[in-house]
Amino acid sequence: MKTWDEYKDYVKGLDPDSKKEMEEIEDLSALISAVIKQRNDLGMTQRELAELSGLPQSSVARIETMKITPKPDTFLKILHPLGLKLTISK
DSSP, X not given: OOOHHXXXXXXXXXXXXXXXXXXXXXXXXHHXXXXXXXXXXXXXXXXXXXXXXXXXXXXXXXXXXXXXXXXXXXXXXXXXXXXXXXXXOO
16 A cells, blocks of 8 residues: 555656646645645634635635635635735745
């Protein structure tokens, strides 16, 4: 049985497209994890975050479980009430 990290490395080694897709998944996962951590650190529920973001609670839940990938403007709506900023670097 492989660990998750071993599996990710395996997929990345398949071909350049698989590597790119896995890296995108890892990046999105890191962003969503930061959102969930900050929301929990603030003692905020998904419903409260949704209300402050102007989104349905179901959308926040689907974003947090990575069932959907938010559009950039939607993601920024979620970051604002959490006091988070999106920084892009190379």
